[in-house]
Amino acid sequence: QKEVEQNSGPLSVPEGAIASLNCTYSDRGSQSFFWYRQYSGKSPELIMSIYSNGDKEDGRFTAQLNKASQYVSLLIRDSQPSDSATYLCAVNPQGSSNTGKLIFGQGTTLQVKP
Amino acid sequence: NAGVMQNPRHLVRRRGQEARLRCSPMKGHSHVYWYRQLPEEGLKFMVYLQKENIIDESGMPKERFSAEFPKEGPSILRIQQVVRGDSAAYFCASSGMNTEAFFGQGTRLTVV
Numbered sequence: 768q769k770e771v772e773q774n775s776g777p778l779s780v781p782e783g784a785i786a787s788l789n790c791t792y793s794d795r796g797s798q799s800f801f802w803y804r805q806y807s808g809k810s811p812e813l814i815m816s817i818y819s820n821g822d823k824e825d826g827r828f829t830a831q832l833n834k835a836s837q838y839v840s841l842l843i844r845d846s847q848p849s850d851s852a853t854y855l856c857a858v859n860p861q862g863s864s865n866t867g868k869l870i871f872g873q874g875t876t877l878q879v880k881p
Numbered sequence: 882n883a884g885v886m887q888n889p890r891h892l893v894r895r896r897g898q899e900a901r902l903r904c905s906p907m908k909g910h911s912h913v914y915w916y917r918q919l920p921e922e923g924l925k926f927m928v929y930l931q932k933e934n935i936i937d938e939s940g941m942p943k944e945r946f947s948a949e950f951p952k953e954g955p956s957i958l959r960i961q962q963v964v965r966g967d968s969a970a971y972f973c974a975s976s977g978m979n980t981e982a983f984f985g986q987g988t989r990l991t992v993v
Contacts, residue, residue: 801981810972810984811924855924864929864936867914867974867982871924 770794771858773872781880786843788854788875793837796861800832801869802841803855811855815841846879853877883908885975885985886955893991900960900967902988906975912936913956914982915948918970930956963992 771792780786788802799818803811815830817823817839823830829842839858843850853876857869886905894900906913915927929937930950941948945963950956960967970989974982 803984810987813981813983816981857924865912865976866979867912867976868926868929868937869914869924869982870926873923 770860770870771856771872773854773856773875775873776876777878778875779878779880780846782846782848784846784879786846786850786877786879788841788843788856788877790839790841790856790872791837792839792856792858792870794858794860794870795834795837797858798861799859799866800830800839801857801859802828802830802839803857803871805853805855805874807853814854843877846877848879848881851877851879885910885973885983887971887973887985887988889988890986891989891991893993894963895993896964897962900963900990902958902960902971902973902990903955904958904973904975904985905955906973907983910975910977910983912976912978913950914974914976915956915958916972916974916984918972918987920969924972927958960990963990965992968992 802815805811817830817832827844831840853874855874856872859866913930916924926940928948945961947959970987972987973985976982
């Protein structure tokens with residue numbers, strides 16, 4: 768079992784729709800969770816961090832965390848073509864010395880069609 | 882530019898040569914991490930350093946790879962005797978203590 772799992776996609780949504788990206792993780796003791804966006808040939812860009820169960824909203828983005836189910840998701844409202852990218856779920860494993868040590872999923876490719 | 886700075890952006894080496902990748906953390910950050918992204922694969926953690934200390938090198942290959950973060954100057958990821966399989970994008974990230982990590986633009990290493 769992979770430590771952080773994501774559906775590789777591509778996930779295709781029409782412009783203006785809600786895109787829902789999902790991630791599961793195996794380390795039950797993980798405490799910190801992150802979503803990064805990576806455009807082709809570019810570096811990962813931090814979008815959201817979430818540490819507690821529930822929802823966290825920032826603009827068009829909402830991160831959701833359910834530690835009991837070991838599940839974290841990212842919702843993108845009013846999707847735009849510029850949101851087309853690979854979205855990486857990252858988990859800070861239990862026992863890490865700092866939050867920068869991350870286990871990444873393979874990423875989900877999102878395509879927003881005009 | 883207060884972001885994480887990596888150089889060079891692109892590096893071409895012949896098999897058997899050495900590659901040196903440099904990373905200066907974001908202003909105010911003292912924790913540096915190196916990641917590797919192989920073609921069509923995910924980001925993999927390699928090593929975590931603070932000034933003059935390697936904190937966690939659990940992701941470093943056992944041979945040919947080393948990293949340092951000296952008291953003065955940037956962090957260096959060194960790959961000796963490069964092979965074609967080392968061709969990848971190498972990303973550096975930095976953070977404060979228990980804060981989010983931000984990534985540099987990466988170094989694309991090509992071994993010919």
